[in-house]
Amino acid sequence: MATLVIENLRKSFGPVAVLHGVDLALASGEMLVIVGASGCGKSTLLRLVAGLDAPTSGRIVLDGRDVARLDPSARDIAMVFQNYALYPHMSVFDNMAYGLRIRGLAKPDIERRVHEAADILGLRPLLTRKPRQLSGGQRQRVAMGRAIVREPKLFLFDEPLSNLDATLRVQMRAEIRRLQRRMGVTSLYVTHDQVEAMTLGDRLLVLHQGVPVQLATPMEVFGRPANTYVAGFIGAPAMNFLPATLASQGTAARFADGTIQRFADGRRAGADGHKLTIGIRPEHVEFEPGGQNFQVDLVEPLGSETVLIGRLASGQLISVKVAGAGPRDETLMVSFPASAFHVFDGTTGLRIDPVVN
Amino acid sequence: MSGRADWPAHTVLALGVLLFLVPVWLLLAGSTLDPAAISRGELSMVPDLRNLGVYGTVLTEGAPGVGPVWRMMLVSAGMALAIAFGKIAISILSAYAVTFFRFPLRMVAFWIIFITLMLPVEVRIIPTYSVMSDLHLINTFPGLTIPLIASATATLLFRQTFLAIPDELVEAARMDGAGPWRFLKDILIPVSAANLAALFVILFVYGWNQYLWPLLVATDPSLDTIVIGIVKMIGTETQTEWNKVMAAAVLALLPPILVVVLMQRWFVKGLTEGDK
Amino acid sequence: MERRTIFPGWGLPVLLVMPQLALTAVFFLWPAGQAIWSSMTRADPFGIRTTFVGLENFADLFSDPLYLDSAGRTVVFCAAVSAISLLLALALATAADREIRGRALYRFMLIWPYAVAPAISAVLWILLLHPQIGLVGHWLNRIGIVWDYKLNGTQAMLMVILASAWKQISYNFIFLLAGLQSIPKSIVEAARLDGAKGFFRFRTIILPLLMPTVFFLVIVNLVYAAFETFPTVLALTQGGPGKATETLVVKVYRDGVINLDVGSSSAQSVVLMAAVIVLTAVQFRFLGKRGGE
Numbered sequence: 001m002a003t004l005v006i007e008n009l010r011k012s013f014g015p016v017a018v019l020h021g022v023d024l025a026l027a028s029g030e031m032l033v034i035v036g037a038s039g040c041g042k043s044t045l046l047r048l049v050a051g052l053d054a055p056t057s058g059r060i061v062l063d064g065r066d067v068a069r070l071d072p073s074a075r076d077i078a079m080v081f082q083n084y085a086l087y088p089h090m091s092v093f094d095n096m097a098y099g100l101r102i103r104g105l106a107k108p109d110i111e112r113r114v115h116e117a118a119d120i121l122g123l124r125p126l127l128t129r130k131p132r133q134l135s136g137g138q139r140q141r142v143a144m145g146r147a148i149v150r151e152p153k154l155f156l157f158d159e160p161l162s163n164l165d166a167t168l169r170v171q172m173r174a175e176i177r178r179l180q181r182r183m184g185v186t187s188l189y190v191t192h193d194q195v196e197a198m199t200l201g202d203r204l205l206v207l208h209q210g211v212p213v214q215l216a217t218p219m220e221v222f223g224r225p226a227n228t229y230v231a232g233f234i235g236a237p238a239m240n241f242l243p244a245t246l247a248s249q250g251t252a253a254r255f256a257d258g259t260i261q262r263f264a265d266g267r268r269a270g271a272d273g274h275k276l277t278i279g280i281r282p283e284h285v286e287f288e289p290g291g292q293n294f295q296v297d298l299v300e301p302l303g304s305e306t307v308l309i310g311r312l313a314s315g316q317l318i319s320v321k322v323a324g325a326g327p328r329d330e331t332l333m334v335s336f337p338a339s340a341f342h343v344f345d346g347t348t349g350l351r352i353d354p355v356v357n
Numbered sequence: 358m359s360g361r362a363d364w365p366a367h368t369v370l371a372l373g374v375l376l377f378l379v380p381v382w383l384l385l386a387g388s389t390l391d392p393a394a395i396s397r398g399e400l401s402m403v404p405d406l407r408n409l410g411v412y413g414t415v416l417t418e419g420a421p422g423v424g425p426v427w428r429m430m431l432v433s434a435g436m437a438l439a440i441a442f443g444k445i446a447i448s449i450l451s452a453y454a455v456t457f458f459r460f461p462l463r464m465v466a467f468w469i470i471f472i473t474l475m476l477p478v479e480v481r482i483i484p485t486y487s488v489m490s491d492l493h494l495i496n497t498f499p500g501l502t503i504p505l506i507a508s509a510t511a512t513l514l515f516r517q518t519f520l521a522i523p524d525e526l527v528e529a530a531r532m533d534g535a536g537p538w539r540f541l542k543d544i545l546i547p548v549s550a551a552n553l554a555a556l557f558v559i560l561f562v563y564g565w566n567q568y569l570w571p572l573l574v575a576t577d578p579s580l581d582t583i584v585i586g587i588v589k590m591i592g593t594e595t596q597t598e599w600n601k602v603m604a605a606a607v608l609a610l611l612p613p614i615l616v617v618v619l620m621q622r623w624f625v626k627g628l629t630e631g632d633k
Numbered sequence: 634m635e636r637r638t639i640f641p642g643w644g645l646p647v648l649l650v651m652p653q654l655a656l657t658a659v660f661f662l663w664p665a666g667q668a669i670w671s672s673m674t675r676a677d678p679f680g681i682r683t684t685f686v687g688l689e690n691f692a693d694l695f696s697d698p699l700y701l702d703s704a705g706r707t708v709v710f711c712a713a714v715s716a717i718s719l720l721l722a723l724a725l726a727t728a729a730d731r732e733i734r735g736r737a738l739y740r741f742m743l744i745w746p747y748a749v750a751p752a753i754s755a756v757l758w759i760l761l762l763h764p765q766i767g768l769v770g771h772w773l774n775r776i777g778i779v780w781d782y783k784l785n786g787t788q789a790m791l792m793v794i795l796a797s798a799w800k801q802i803s804y805n806f807i808f809l810l811a812g813l814q815s816i817p818k819s820i821v822e823a824a825r826l827d828g829a830k831g832f833f834r835f836r837t838i839i840l841p842l843l844m845p846t847v848f849f850l851v852i853v854n855l856v857y858a859a860f861e862t863f864p865t866v867l868a869l870t871q872g873g874p875g876k877a878t879e880t881l882v883v884k885v886y887r888d889g890v891i892n893l894d895v896g897s898s899s900a901q902s903v904v905l906m907a908a909v910i911v912l913t914a915v916q917f918r919f920l921g922k923r924g925g926e
Contacts, residue, residue, distance in 0.1 A: 366729075366731045373742075383757070384756070395766050400768050448653065450653070451654075453646075453649060457636065466654060476661050477861075483895055484666075484671065503656065504659075528638050562748050569886075606753050610749060617745055617747055618741075
């Protein structure tokens with residue numbers, strides 16, 4: 001059980017800056033998911049914490065001690081790798097015991113810890129097998145076991161589920177969450193999968209091109225995305241974005257077709273005519289006679305819901321998500337309820353909240 | 358597979374097998390024949406099993422111009438093993454250093470090692486001889502082996518193997534607390550075992566089959582390798598006792614073939630994966 | 634190519650490369666340097682004084698018809714050895730790549746000759762082609778074909794080519810078979826669905842995909858034929874009759890070790906070094922393109 005504080009952490013490879021100053025504070029036992037597209041710097045951040053790369057500047061304080069310059073072995077951190085990185089020539093038992101042996105634990109202690117972890121993970125019958133004799137899910141468990149037996153201050157997960165098939169991924173996701181709660185170990189979890197991010201994290205950190213964009217609970221990231229990048233990244237299908245301008249002294253948005261809609265939640269600061277991007281999630285689009293024409297190009301039935309993809313009269317491509325089978329018509333009338341608007345600055349992409357007065 | 362008849366493939370392969378088997382069978386059969394009959398041109402594919410004693414004779418007494426074959430086999434074995442183990446040890450260390458560390462002049466060191474690939478013994482016969490004599494290594498066992506221990510082939514092969522080790526495996530070991538020595542001993546060498554075995558085969562065969570080097574630096578008959586001995590035996594052609602030459606050649610073939618045969622699987626894998 | 638993860642510190646790695654660097658310096662760089670130096674000197678007939686003569690030894694070498702003959706002979710020899718052993722190995726590998734019965738045994742029977750020493754392959758070929766004792770050689774003479782590689786230069790050349798090529802077949806076979814097996818089955822199956830058959834499929838699909846391996850082997854075979862066949866040639870013909878089988882390496886050995894002409898022999902060594910460097914450079918440039926390095 002430990003707290004993790006990261007202060008102004010930066011990393012450049014030569015002239016290329018990949019991480020532009022990250023600040024984080026994790027409470028003891030908290031699971032923080034770092035999410036972003038590939039190349040956003042999330043793996044680099046994890047490697048800096050692990051000690052596998054040296055930061056260009058900044059502090060990494062684990063349990064009150066700055067570990068940023070320490071060797072990985074001295075940090076008391078365990079990591080689960082994407083491809084598991086099991087030692088191919090060692091049995092499951094030896095894979096889990098290796099780190100403990102290096103630390104000089106007594107044999108009975110090693111056995112006790114490995115057996116405990118094996119029991120938690122259901123690996124007891126497999127302890128004498130070699131990694132190549134295991135299925136993907138079992139290897140994943142061994143990788144977890146190797147981290148657990150160390151009883152570290154911090155767990156790091158580097159996209160641990162991305163090599164598993166879909167069913168197994170869902171199952172292991174739940175298992176990781178249960179395990180982490182039960183052990184109460186502070187954890188950093190890196191993924192590019194938004195479902196993993198939403199379901200696993202106490203909080204999410206969204207990284208975009210090396211810059212932290214939003215740090216909040218999953219529901220807040222979903223409900224109040226900090227900019228258009230986050231809004232488009234979290235949620236499937238992705239949020240629709242409509243160009244608009246500020247109108248009526250900041251109380252409404254004027255769309256490209258000239259219609260004006262009043263904001264449901266209050267006035268925005270700024271001059272009328274200021275460029276906006278109005279975001280609306282596909283599930284919030286409504287069918288309404290007298291609304292805009294929506295020409296359906298593609299119907300994607302997902303069983304419990306259906307996604308319709310098509311064009312508005314302006315030619316803009318949008319998607320609409322409806323429960324059940326959805327309408328069969330090729331042309332529909334849709335409207336965008338102002339209560340579901342996400343208002344962003346048209347130029348910077350930043351969220352614009354209503355003015356409080 | 359393609360529905361095409363298999364017999365053309367069988368024919369080609371059978372001919373290929375014969376291409377290698379016939380000369381070796383001839384060698385085996387010939388070694389048991391009467392030397393006078395061989396000299397008259399009566400070499401045949403039918404062995405005379407009464408004359409297997411020739412093997413005992415060459416092993417203990419040798420043949421005109423050379424000492425007993427067991428001695429030469431011993432020199433060859435010593436040379437092949439020293440070269441194989443020496444090269445493996447030295448190459449593992451240097452390949453480990455250039456792939457898993459960054460140090461000043463690392464690339465210079467790598468290129469110096471690499472250059473040796475371009476300097477086979479054959480192209481530096483004379484100057485190497487004079488260096489050897491300056492170091493008083495002529496006609497010594499170390500002289501026979503040490504200079505052949507440094508070569509780029511094994512280092513490059515290990516470097517290739519080491520580069521193919523997933524980064525995550527190294528990182529996992531570091532997170533587990535393994536330092537450089539431990540990682541080398543516990544992870545890297547066991548994981549590279551197949552390549553190591555393959556390299557052992559390649560180097561053993563290389564060392565056993567050396568000819569020019571021992572010819573150059575070991576004129577002392579007590580340092581004759583079996584390969585040198587056989588060429589010496591046929592060099593004195595007027596009085597060549599062919600049955601003994603053949604018996605010695607059979608004996609000379611056995612150890613390297615045995616090594617290749619016993620380690621065939623690793624050998625083929627390591628040769629084709631590492632050398633490319 | 635570089636690793637992402639490395640260990641810190643540089644004392645240990647320097648220590649680790651030292652043994653190999655030391656051996657390399659003493660037995661490779663120093664002699665090579667001496668070769669370059671001696672190639673530009675000449676000893677007087679009594680071996681008392683050596684004088685610096687610049688590139689004169691090289692000029693002599695390239696105006697020496699004997700040397701040029703030897704170079705031409707080496708080219709023919711290398712080309713013949715490489716072509717014969719590669720073609721035979723390709724035929725064998727193609728056959729062994731098929732899913733036929735007993736292919737494991739076939740493969741095994743074609744791989745073991747890798748262990749045969751070049752000098753011993755010479756003995757084997759003597760048993761076959763020696764004019765008096767050789768099984769085939771004796772028979773040729775009996776049916777009236779005059780065969781004696783000890784007297785006839787062309788026959789001697791044929792003999793060393795055969796013995797050298799024979800020895801290299803296994804090596805080529807191993808690589809070509811591995812190359813064939815690494816061609817994805819799906820590509821061959823796609824070609825079959827496209828209707829490509831037999832030799833046409835081999836020529837248009839398999840051979841192009843095998844070219845990287847073939848190219849690699851061409852270089853390896855050229856180097857093998859140029860240098861490692863020395864024991865074969867020495868044991869079979871000693872370079873004779875006359876100079877009929879005197880390749881460049883045999884000539885270096887004769888001029889240097891037997892005739893003790895250090896200047897010329899060193900110059901020859903330097904030329905050979907240049908040749909190996911060019912071949913190696915070509916090979917690695919090409920390997921780089923393949924993504925091997």
